[in-house]
Amino acid sequence: MKTNFKPLGLVAAVAAASAGYAGVVNAAASVAAETELGDLALVPYYTVMDGYSTGVNIINSSDRTQVLKFRFRRAVDSMDALDFNVVLSPEDMYTGFLGQGEGGKIFWTSNDNSCVAPGYGNLTAADNQFELPAIYSIGAETGYIEIISMGSPLTETAPIAVAAKHDSDGVPASCTLVRDNFFQNGSLTTFVPDLTAKGVIDSATTHQRDTDSEGNVLSTVVASNYEASPDSLKVSYFIKSDETGVEFGDNAVHIAEFLDGPAMTNQQTGLFSGDLKGFDYPDLNGSSPLDAPGFGRTKYNDLRDILGATSLINDWSRNSVESLGATVDTDWVVTFPGQYVMLNLGAYLQLGGISGAAPDCLRKPATDAANLANSANPAWVTLTPCDTRDIPVAANFSVYDREEQGITVEEGELVVSPSPPASSVDYALKDEVNVIQWGESSVLNAPVNISIPTPDGAKFGWASLSTESSDDLALCDIDFVNVDSKGAPQYLCNIEATGSVPVIGFAAWQRAFTANPGSNYGRIVEHSRTQAAASAD
Numbered sequence: 001m002k003t004n005f006k007p008l009g010l011v012a013a014v015a016a017a018s019a020g021y022a023g024v025v026n027a028a029a030s031v032a033a034e035t036e037l038g039d040l041a042l043v044p045y046y047t048v049m050d051g052y053s054t055g056v057n058i059i060n061s062s063d064r065t066q067v068l069k070f071r072f073r074r075a076v077d078s079m080d081a082l083d084f085n086v087v088l089s090p091e092d093m094y095t096g097f098l099g100q101g102e103g104g105k106i107f108w109t110s111n112d113n114s115c116v117a118p119g120y121g122n123l124t125a126a127d128n129q130f131e132l133p134a135i136y137s138i139g140a141e142t143g144y145i146e147i148i149s150m151g152s153p154l155t156e157t158a159p160i161a162v163a164a165k166h167d168s169d170g171v172p173a174s175c176t177l178v179r180d181n182f183f184q185n186g187s188l189t190t191f192v193p194d195l196t197a198k199g200v201i202d203s204a205t206t207h208q209r210d211t212d213s214e215g216n217v218l219s220t221v222v223a224s225n226y227e228a229s230p231d232s233l234k235v236s237y238f239i240k241s242d243e244t245g246v247e248f249g250d251n252a253v254h255i256a257e258f259l260d261g262p263a264m265t266n267q268q269t270g271l272f273s274g275d276l277k278g279f280d281y282p283d284l285n286g287s288s289p290l291d292a293p294g295f296g297r298t299k300y301n302d303l304r305d306i307l308g309a310t311s312l313i314n315d316w317s318r319n320s321v322e323s324l325g326a327t328v329d330t331d332w333v334v335t336f337p338g339q340y341v342m343l344n345l346g347a348y349l350q351l352g353g354i355s356g357a358a359p360d361c362l363r364k365p366a367t368d369a370a371n372l373a374n375s376a377n378p379a380w381v382t383l384t385p386c387d388t389r390d391i392p393v394a395a396n397f398s399v400y401d402r403e404e405q406g407i408t409v410e411e412g413e414l415v416v417s418p419s420p421p422a423s424s425v426d427y428a429l430k431d432e433v434n435v436i437q438w439g440e441s442s443v444l445n446a447p448v449n450i451s452i453p454t455p456d457g458a459k460f461g462w463a464s465l466s467t468e469s470s471d472d473l474a475l476c477d478i479d480f481v482n483v484d485s486k487g488a489p490q491y492l493c494n495i496e497a498t499g500s501v502p503v504i505g506f507a508a509w510q511r512a513f514t515a516n517p518g519s520n521y522g523r524i525v526e527h528s529r530t531q532a533a534a535s536a537d
Contacts, residue, residue: 029258029302037061038254039228040284041235043145044335044504045433046072046098048106050445051243053099058147060088062232065161067150067264069282072098072108072132074140075433075447076356078340081140082108082132083279085117085267087164087178090156097240106132106140115164115175117182117267139356142446144335144433147235147252148282151204151226151262158224159208177217180208181224182267188274191290196221200266200277203291226262239444239508239524246510248522253504255306258299263287271345276478284338289478297477300341301498307337308500309529311466314507316399316438319459326513329439331446332527333505334465339389339432344476346491347386361386364472388476388493390469390501392430397465399425401458425452429467438463443510443522473497503529 029040046054060066071083086094096110108130110116125131132140153161163177172178185199185207186192193201198221200206207221238249263282270278281288286299312334319328343353343361351361362370367385374380427450435446442449454461475495484490510522 029255029299029306036251036254037234038231038256038258039149039233040255040258041147041233041252042255042335042337042504043147043235043237043252044337044506045142045239045333045435045444046145046237047142047239047444047446048098048100049141049447050241052239052241052445053097055095055097055238055240055249056145056147057236058086058088058094059234060090060092060232061234062152062230063090063156064152064230064232065089065156065158065164066152066229066232067160067226068233069146069148069150069265071146071148071283072140072143073146073337073340073432074136074138074143074356076139076431077343077353078143078338078432079136079353079356080280081136081143082106082130084108084130085150085182087115087117087160089114089161089164089166089172092166100141106137108132113166113171115172115178117179119175119179135354136356138354139447142433142435142444144337145237145252146284146337147233148263148284149229149233149259150282151264152229153224153226159210159222160206160224163208177208177211180221181206181264184266184268184275184278188269191277199268200264202277203264203287204262206264226264228260228262231256244510244512244520246512246520246522248508248510248524250506250524250526253307255303258302259287261287261291263291283341285341285475285477289480298475298495300338300475301496303338303502304497304499307502307504309467309503309531310500311464311530312503312505312527313462313464313529314525314527315460315462316454316507317460317509318439318454320440326511327439327441328460328509328511329437329441329443330510331438331443331449331508332436332465333444333508334395334429334434334436334503334527335505336391336393336429336432336501336503338502339391341475341477342387342389342473342493342497344384344386344388344491344493347384351386363387363470385472385493388472388474388497390473391432392428392470393501394468395427395429395465396468397425397427397452397463399452399454399461399463401455401461427452441512443508467501467503469501 066088068086070086072081074081094112094114098108101107121127123131160181163174164172180198183199186194198207204226206224210218210220210222235252240247265277265281267279269275271280276288276290284300286297316330317328348361364385367383370383435449437449437451474493475497476493478489479492480489505527507525513519
């Protein structure tokens with residue numbers, strides 16, 4: 001697992017080595033609304049809080065082997081809490097669930113035979129589990145999930161496809177050989193690959209050990225070559241409480257044609273080792289920075305155009321029937337996926353971001369003011385803005401009951417001006433994943449809930465949430481052009497962010513009977529949206 005961490009350091013040789021890495025071109029990504037299939041799936045929420053667990057089902061509906069990046073991102077800032085790779089053979093399915101065990105440890109558990117890289121059993125986990133590593137575990141009890149297709153081998157006779165194929169007993173030929181393809185290969189200072197060794201050569205090529213006609217593993221290696229996976233992923237999820245018996249779920253949000261080229265990376269080292277071909281990629285900004293040297297990665301702008309919304313619409317309930325001992329409560333989940341690509345990651349983490357706090361990670365206006373205030377000091381150090389995210393997002397709620405009645409301000413009352421005739425409710429959604437509680441009781445038992453007032457006496461209704469993000473937005477990434485004084489690439493926030501803040505989520509309903517818990521049930525209803533206009537090409 002990911003145990004090799006050190007301060008972010010990149011060398012000048014990266015820029016020269018990147019010229020030989022596989023290139024990419026922009027794709028016309030879109031929401032897979034009609035087919036519910038894609039090469040990217042986003043699960044708006046996971047939780048292990050208070051007896052809840054979260055299950056995920058992944059179906060490869062194609063006749064092609066697929067390599068997937070499976071990643072859990074914590075709610076407060078979407079830092080990578082746990083990730084691993086899954087290799088699905090044609091028509092394969094992979095399932096498992098995230099839950100909390102003894103001592104509060106969080107585990108991904110799967111009894112599925114499909115190959116994963118690395119193998120199960122890290123830290124104190126069992127042989128069918130991954131334990132969530134400690135580095136970003138603070139606040140990782142809730143968050144969201146991204147599943148990205150990294151590529152498919154060109155043919156089903158490729159070594160990785162043969163090794164991942166299930167036999168008549170449902171067991172892959174050799175997950176050990178499959179994992180050969182995910183080792184770090186070559187020099188971390190020049191990124192020149194070793195063509196005689198196993199591992200990731202570039203985004204379109206990996207090596208694994210060869211075998212002879214009797215299946216004996218040899219010291220020589222054989223190559224698998226990749227292209228973009230078809231839009232054939234079907235991902236669904238469920239959230240279940242063993243305490244209340246409530247279970248609800250839905251399809252993930254599927255994006256088609258997100259990556260138009262292969263994005264193979266290793267599962268051994270990462271950005272903090274200076275590795276741009278490591279486990280940090282692909283992410284919601286695209287494949288490795290080495291795939292687009294000098295131009296920057298801008299896939300997140302595609303998501304902004306696709307998932308940007310001017311408003312979210314759903315219903316709510318805070319109903320109770322005392323005679324039946326029954327309540328119907330609603331929580332909304334509002335998730336802004338991918339905001340991590342708008343952080344200067346090195347500065348953010350060094351200033352406290354590992355814990356999710358990062359109090360000194362300043363936005364641009366605050367940074368400019370601090371630099372101006374310090375400029376008279378001969379020893380002052382120029383501060384670099386490290387936070388260019390949309391969040392906190394200003395959220396305006398218009399809340400109605402079922403009879404068209406909203407929240408009104410009584411005549412003669414004092415108001416904060418300017419104020420519209422019918423009052424709305426303004427809040428700041430400060431995290432990547434936000435939970436809004438409408439009922440008397442929380443449905444999801446989230447660590448942080450935002451409570452929204454409802455019309456007097458109303459027990460149910462609907463609401464519209466409009467969003468407006470902060471100014472000074474930018475995408476942050478490895479910059480091969482604006483190098484430092486030693487010629488080394490830097491991690492900078494200098495790529496224009498276009499479109500609206502991307503947002504996904506749902507309303508979670510729970511009907512609870514105090515005297516008859518067996519009758520409890522829940523459901524999830526995806527938010528409807530008013531779609532933002534796409535940015536011009």
